[in-house]
Amino acid sequence: MRTTIAILLVIFCSLHLKAQIYYSFSATQGNYSSLTTATTAPLTAAFPSAKNLLDESFSNNIPIGFSFNYNGTNYNTIHLNSNGYVSLGAAFLASSTSNPMYEINELRNGVGLKGATRPLIAPFWDNLLLGSQADISYTTSGNTPNRIFTTQWKNMIWESGTPALSFQLKLFETSNIIEFIYQSESGLGGINKSASIGITSSTVRSSAYNSDSLSFLSVTSTGANATANKFIETDTINKKPESGQIFRFTPFACTPPSNIKLSGTSGISAILKWDQLSTNAVYEYAISNISIPPFAATSTTNNFIKLEGLTPNTQYYFYLRNACGSAWNMFNFKTTTTASLPYQEEFDQTIDIAIPETMTAQNNSNSFANIYWQTSALPVAASGTKVAVNSAPFVPAKTWIFTPAFNFIAGNTYTLSFKNATSGGLHAMEVKYGRYAGEDSMRYTISIDSNISNTVYLDKTFNFVPEFSGDYYIGFGYKAAVNNELFLLDAINLKSITVASGELVQFKATLINTKEVQLDWQTKNERNISHFLIERSADGINFKSIGRVNSLNNSATTNSYNYIDKTPNVGNNYYRIRQVNTSAGFVLSNIEVVKLTNIPAAELFPNPGSSQVFLKVDNATDATVKLFTTSGIEIPITNSIVNSNLFKIIPKQVLIRGIYLVHLISPTKTMVLKWIVL
Numbered sequence: 001m002r003t004t005i006a007i008l009l010v011i012f013c014s015l016h017l018k019a020q021i022y023y024s025f026s027a028t029q030g031n032y033s034s035l036t037t038a039t040t041a042p043l044t045a046a047f048p049s050a051k052n053l054l055d056e057s058f059s060n061n062i063p064i065g066f067s068f069n070y071n072g073t074n075y076n077t078i079h080l081n082s083n084g085y086v087s088l089g090a091a092f093l094a095s096s097t098s099n100p101m102y103e104i105n106e107l108r109n110g111v112g113l114k115g116a117t118r119p120l121i122a123p124f125w126d127n128l129l130l131g132s133q134a135d136i137s138y139t140t141s142g143n144t145p146n147r148i149f150t151t152q153w154k155n156m157i158w159e160s161g162t163p164a165l166s167f168q169l170k171l172f173e174t175s176n177i178i179e180f181i182y183q184s185e186s187g188l189g190g191i192n193k194s195a196s197i198g199i200t201s202s203t204v205r206s207s208a209y210n211s212d213s214l215s216f217l218s219v220t221s222t223g224a225n226a227t228a229n230k231f232i233e234t235d236t237i238n239k240k241p242e243s244g245q246i247f248r249f250t251p252f253a254c255t256p257p258s259n260i261k262l263s264g265t266s267g268i269s270a271i272l273k274w275d276q277l278s279t280n281a282v283y284e285y286a287i288s289n290i291s292i293p294p295f296a297a298t299s300t301t302n303n304f305i306k307l308e309g310l311t312p313n314t315q316y317y318f319y320l321r322n323a324c325g326s327a328w329n330m331f332n333f334k335t336t337t338t339a340s341l342p343y344q345e346e347f348d349q350t351i352d353i354a355i356p357e358t359m360t361a362q363n364n365s366n367s368f369a370n371i372y373w374q375t376s377a378l379p380v381a382a383s384g385t386k387v388a389v390n391s392a393p394f395v396p397a398k399t400w401i402f403t404p405a406f407n408f409i410a411g412n413t414y415t416l417s418f419k420n421a422t423s424g425g426l427h428a429m430e431v432k433y434g435r436y437a438g439e440d441s442m443r444y445t446i447s448i449d450s451n452i453s454n455t456v457y458l459d460k461t462f463n464f465v466p467e468f469s470g471d472y473y474i475g476f477g478y479k480a481a482v483n484n485e486l487f488l489l490d491a492i493n494l495k496s497i498t499v500a501s502g503e504l505v506q507f508k509a510t511l512i513n514t515k516e517v518q519l520d521w522q523t524k525n526e527r528n529i530s531h532f533l534i535e536r537s538a539d540g541i542n543f544k545s546i547g548r549v550n551s552l553n554n555s556a557t558t559n560s561y562n563y564i565d566k567t568p569n570v571g572n573n574y575y576r577i578r579q580v581n582t583s584a585g586f587v588l589s590n591i592e593v594v595k596l597t598n599i600p601a602a603e604l605f606p607n608p609g610s611s612q613v614f615l616k617v618d619n620a621t622d623a624t625v626k627l628f629t630t631s632g633i634e635i636p637i638t639n640s641i642v643n644s645n646l647f648k649i650i651p652k653q654v655l656i657r658g659i660y661l662v663h664l665i666s667p668t669k670t671m672v673l674k675w676i677v678l
Contacts, residue, residue, distance in 0.1 A: 020327065021201045021215040022071055022256070023178075023249040025228035030246045032183035034166065035152045038137035041080050049096045054130040056102060057082045058092035064149045065140030066173045069251070070119060071201055072258025072329075073275050078171075080138070080151055082130055084195070085122035086169060089202060090395040092117065093482060103127035105196035107216040108233040116394035119202040123169050123180040123247075126195035126237075129157035147173040158240070159190030165240045178249040182222075182241035195237040198228065199249055202258075219247055254324035257283060257303070260331040262362060264438025266471070267312030267336050267405060267595070268571065271436065274320060274329075276303040282323035286663070288672035291317050293328045295628045296663045298670040307669055309602075309618050312595075313337040313357070336360055336437050338471065338595070339404040341414075342495035348384035350375040355388070358404040360437045365398040373401045373478075382419040382457040382490035390487045392480040402437035403474045406494065407593045408466040410540075416446060416474065417461040418492045420454075425485035427452040430477045431462070437473040446474070457490070463497075469574060469591045470540030505558070509575045509592035517565040517594045521577050524558045526551060533578040534563050540574040540591065568596050570618065602664050608676035611655075615647040615673075617664060625649060626663045627675075635660070 041059035045052065059080045067074045070088055079087040083103045093100060105125035106114065114120075130136065135154040142148050149171040155163035164187035170179040178199065197219035218233040219226050222241040228249075241247075255277065263271040274283075284297035287307055297319070310316065318331045337358050350356045353374045361373040372390045381387040390399060408414065420429065428450040432442035446462050466472065474494065478487055507521040519534060534547040552559045565573070573596060577589040603616040617623060625647055627635045636652040649662065660675045 021199065021217055021230060022252045022326075023199065023217055024252065025217055025219070026248045026250070027224060027226045028246045028248060029224065029244050030181060031244055032166070032168070032181050034154070034183070035137055035139055035150060035168075038139040038150075038152065040134045041136040041138060041151075043082070043133055043136065044092075044094055046082075046092065046094050046102055047096075047099050048094065050099065053133060055082075056100075057130070058094075058102070059136065060091040062138055062151075063140075064171060066144070066147050066149070068149070068171050068173070069176045069255075069275075069277070070121075070178075071251075072255050072277065073202065078149075078151070079117070080136055082128060082136060082153075084124040084126060084128050084153055084156065084167070085120055086151065087117035088119045088121070090116035093394065105194070105235050106233075107196050107198045107200055107218050107235070119200050121169060121178060121199050122196055123153070123167050124156075124165065124182075124195055124197060124241075126193065127159055128153070129160075131155050131157065131163060142173075145174045149173075155185060157187065157189075158195075159192045161190055162187035164189045167241075176251045180247040182243065182245045184240055184243045189238075189240070193238040194235060196233060196235045197222070197237065197247065198233070217249065252326070254322050254326045256321050256326035256329045257281070258329060260318070260320060260329060261364075262331070262333045262438065263304070264436030264441045265333060265336055265360060266436050266473075267338060268308065268310050269436075270307045270310060270316070270318075270333060270335065271304065271438065271440075272307070272318055272331065272333075273304040277322060283320060284323045285318065285320045286670035286672055288317045288319065288661075289314070290659075290661070290672065290674040291330070291332070292630055292661065292672075293330070294319050294663060294670060294672045295632045295634070295661070296626055296665050296670055297321070298665065298668065299323055305669075310335050334360060336402070336473070337404045339406060341406060343403070343406065343493065345403070345492040346384045346490060347375045347381070347386040347388050350386060352376060352386075355401060360402045362400045362402070362438060363398075364400070364439055365392075365395050372397065373399055379423070379486060379488055382421070382488075384490075388489040390478045390489070391485065392482055393484050394482065396482060397478055397480045400439050400442075400475050400477045401489070402476075403492070403494070405437075405471040405473055407591070408433075408469060408472045409496075409591045410466055410469040412590075413463055413465050413497050414494060415461060415463050415497050416492075416494050417459065418476075419457040419459055419490050420452060421457045421488045422453060422455055423486040423488075424455060425453065425483040426480070427483075427485075427487045428479040429487070429489075430479070431474065432477065433464075433466075433472045433474045435470065435472060437475070439475065439477065441473075442475045442477070450479075452487070457488075468541050469537075471572065471593065504577060504579055504587060504589045507577055507589040507592060509573075509594045511594050511596065512564075515568075515596070517568045517573060517575070517596075519563045519565065519575055519577070519592075520560070521562075521589065522558055522560050523579075526553050526555045526559055528582045529553055530580045530582045532561065533580060534565070535576050535578055536565065536568075537574040537576075538569055538572065540572070540593070543574070543576060545578075568594065570596050602671045602673055604662060604673050604675050607674075608678045610678055612648065612650045613662070613675055614642070615649060615662060615664065617645055617647065619644065619666075623647075623664055623666045626665065627651060628661045628663065630659055630661060 043057040046056040138151045151169045158164040163185040166183040201215040217228040257274045259275040286294035430448045431446040434441035529551040535543040537543040579587040638650045664671045
């Protein structure tokens, strides 16, 4: 049963997505002023079994003193390393069994533990030694909004010998400028000198350990005329900077927002959030079914958006930028699907390193950790050949995996069962359900287990009763401190164990003609029944009567009834039958849900096509349509509103074969659709 995280490291070596770095560089001269009143950083040995505290050490979670925006993301703490650089990502980790190799400089590649520490800032990264534990210190000076955070590495020994260099890192509030400033000491350094100076971006998606997946700016030399390169890392610097040398990194005036996260999703909607750039920032966004940046967008001053009218079980690309004209940041996500009961998921039909098509996942820990809800055939499964796997080798885990949506009926009892195990260590998992697939929406608790250490599979079974009817997702939230073990989840089963009581023995709702809903129900042993009221709700909670059918009052046989709702709502329609007795009492049926999606948020037809195309929308009266080539050239079109849900688009020129982008622009969102012209 014991399997370490090493099995996963091989699997994910091909997954990466480049991030960008949004800074300019300049080299200037000034005066180095040593810190006189500063806090000594408390040091932790990085590799205590082989190297002492003065050789390899770090100090985590140092307060900056203000919110510092680095590359579009806000940070309040920083982690210091004795080898001349800092991390704004995950904290540094100690190891008693293997060298974390923090002394090996690598701006270009994020390897092993150092991958999790991205983004990082490196005033002088090489194998440095401290003369004293007090030689790394920090302070925050000045007044709001112009405070300065300074970290100082004093009298650093470079590879060997006597102190060769002192230097400082300065972070400036409001302007978010980064400065490195140096003072040359008497020592020359050892023969293995090979330093890097520069900054890196953070990871954006699942990132490989050994691939060129991170952007950086690397300073090319230590001279007064030094430049910075974003394509080639200079990791062979063997000459220390002169006293007073300053290297400055200035953020672009127009920086795109960063740290886009999916707060929650359903079959037809999604909630996305990102870091606020400033109090007066304006953002532009668009959503597309193709991974090509848009050429038109919708504006907002909020740092969140709820996208409505999406298509279930569909891959989308969300594009976001600063309205001042920054580059686009892209975040892709998939809408959810709906499943019926009984439900079973054993992960056997899932591609390795993926999750089932009907499930979604969310990572709320360091971005480097979101490679860890995966399916794998390598550990022993509880049943079948595959199992869902999670771990936390570099950062504390806080990740979720969600089932598809289920229509729960208020008052019914549901049974959830699953099996879990570990390869060792201590893990925790909470199981909840809510109206969106996202941690923020997991409002109702099924179970919480903070002490999971079993190395053989254990069966877990829980009953729960929803208070309200509607579509719900079940979420499995994995939490763990940093460890090198696996957490395994398998054999998820969900069923209803409550049967509707009363004279109503069957009730079903069916979508017909793509726009009407037929309701069918049966009764037996009818007696003293007056009539049936047909009730409908948009949220599964508040119901209104939309029709009436009189009872046959025939107790000798099973009676069948039906009713057609000719005007259902777009979206979810919840139906129930109220059986009204002659005594004025009543019995309620189970609740059936029908989702009306015959008018999608946006759909092109015929597609592929040629000289013209029709665009179905949920509301054509407040929207604008534009046509672009994939290179951003707008093509003049004639478009007319056929009806409230249909545009007719005719290009004013003959189109050559290829892919074109139809932009549907409304006050609430911009959607981009791919039109294939043959």
